[in-house]
Amino acid sequence: MNLIDTHAHIDMPRFGDRAERRFAAVRAAAAGISAIVIPGVEPESWAGLLETAADLREIAPTVRFHTALGIHPQVLPELDPAHDSAALTALNDQIRAAPAGLVAIGECGLDFGPGGGGVPRERQVAVLRAHFALARATGLPLLLHCLKAHAAMLELLDERPLPPSILHSYSGSAEMVPAFCRGGHAVSFAGALTLPGARRPVLAARAVAADRLLLETDSPDQTPASRRPARNEPAFLEDIARAVAAARGEPVERVAETTTANARRFLRLAA
Ligand SMILES: [Zn+2]
Numbered sequence: 001m002n003l004i005d006t007h008a009h010i011d012m013p014r015f016g017d018r019a020e021r022r023f024a025a026v027r028a029a030a031a032g033i034s035a036i037v038i039p040g041v042e043p044e045s046w047a048g049l050l051e052t053a054a055d056l057r058e059i060a061p062t063v064r065f066h067t068a069l070g071i072h073p074q075v076l077p078e079l080d081p082a083h084d085s086a087a088l089t090a091l092n093d094q095i096r097a098a099p100a101g102l103v104a105i106g107e108c109g110l111d112f113g114p115g116g117g118g119v120p121r122e123r124q125v126a127v128l129r130a131h132f133a134l135a136r137a138t139g140l141p142l143l144l145h146c147l148k149a150h151a152a153m154l155e156l157l158d159e160r161p162l163p164p165s166i167l168h169s170y171s172g173s174a175e176m177v178p179a180f181c182r183g184g185h186a187v188s189f190a191g192a193l194t195l196p197g198a199r200r201p202v203l204a205a206r207a208v209a210a211d212r213l214l215l216e217t218d219s220p221d222q223t224p225a226s227r228r229p230a231r232n233e234p235a236f237l238e239d240i241a242r243a244v245a246a247a248r249g250e251p252v253e254r255v256a257e258t259t260t261a262n263a264r265r266f267l268r269l270a271a
Contacts, residue, residue, distance in 0.1 A: 103140070
């Protein structure tokens with residue numbers, strides 16, 4: 001099965017050291033993963049992320065390692081608000097330098113849950129708007145994080161057109177899916193779908209039009225149920241594909257084919 005992991009933080013120290021990342025890359029290749037997108041979350045880690053992608057390209061040449069750079073709402077509590085504009089200028093410079101393998105802007109978004117660390121919503125919105133402006137200027141898609149902030153996110157998405165972007169690890173309702181997709185955007189599903197008794201993500205996965213459906217592991221978080229207590233990695237993506245297939249009543253092969261084609265289209269990846 002040919003699958004694309006559209007969201008895996010394999011550069012994070014929590015994922016493992018360099019040797020462990022390289023083993024995971026080889027396991028991903030063996031599991032049929034043809035491409036992995038590594039999203040950046042904070043300025044401090046961008047350079048290391050690009051290095052990691054280059055390193056993994058060497059060890060697992062059949063997997064295409066793509067990158068994205070952004071500022072995650074969950075790191076804002078650790079960043080001095082006085083430095084936001086400098087950080088966004090640095091983001092602008094990095095994106096426009098177009099490092100090898102860069103396919104998107106993000107991870108960025110809104111988090112009004114505990115993960116947002118009590119950062120004022122206006123600050124989150126301002127930082128997200130800067131990512132939106134950069135996406136409009138470059139035509140690159142966004143990798144969007146949205147937790148407990150679906151109404152606010154929808155309002156921003158509806159304000160002005162954006163390049164077709166990706167709602168990662170969708171946690172909204174099935175009813176909201178068409179609204180999130182109306183601007184041309186796609187919806188990606190992760191491990192929550194595999195948990196026993198999962199209902200909301202199952203209904204949501206059923207509600208997404210076939211041409212907007214994507215898969216991700218969100219490694220090292222969200223380990224699929226059958227792989228626990230291991231930490232998550234791209235090789236486990238097939239579990240997500242099977243859960244999405246079960247939710248939609250489709251053969252897993254069809255889900256693999258559709259989501260791989262969608263990932264290539266949304267992220268403009270070579271076949
Ligand atoms: Zn993420």
